[in-house]
Amino acid sequence: MNNKKVLAGKILKVSPSKVKFVGDASEIKKAITRGDMRSLISSGKIVKKGTNEQSRGRARKILKQKNKGRQRGRGSRKGSAFSILGRKEQWMIKIRAQRDFLKLLRSKGVLTPSEYRGLYNKSRGGYFRNKRHIKMYMEEHSMGKVQ
Helix, strand or coil: CHHHHHHHHHHHCCCHHHEEECCCHHHHHHCCCHHHHHHHHHHCCEEECCCCCCCCHHHHHHHHHHHCCCCCCHHHCCCCCCCCCCHHHHHHHHHHHHHHHHHHHHHHCCCCHHHHHHHHHHHHCCCCCCHHHHHHHHHHCCCCCCC
């Protein structure tokens, strides 16, 4: 019967494990040629088993949520600390915020050009953690009035 499954599989263009014999086995045992097998397939005595594929419905649902920005918490993350957001991207976000803040203070007239340049260079050197740190530094060194 294994040879029959192999032959039927070749005709149906599937693996022999996907071939199923329906009905009495005597007719199938008598079938020798490809023509016999084709007639059994057309009569429904030999059929293809249904595919056992994995449903992607749940995966699509999760992907839709991730596109909205959901499911990005600590428990969902894999990889190293900088695989989610690289060191350079983090630096760019931080330095842009600090530089925008310093430009705002300069345009309002809170900082003198020399104070601005000093703070700019400090932020460029990575001295400040964030905007709040710049405000604290300015208060400690009595530089202008911080809003």
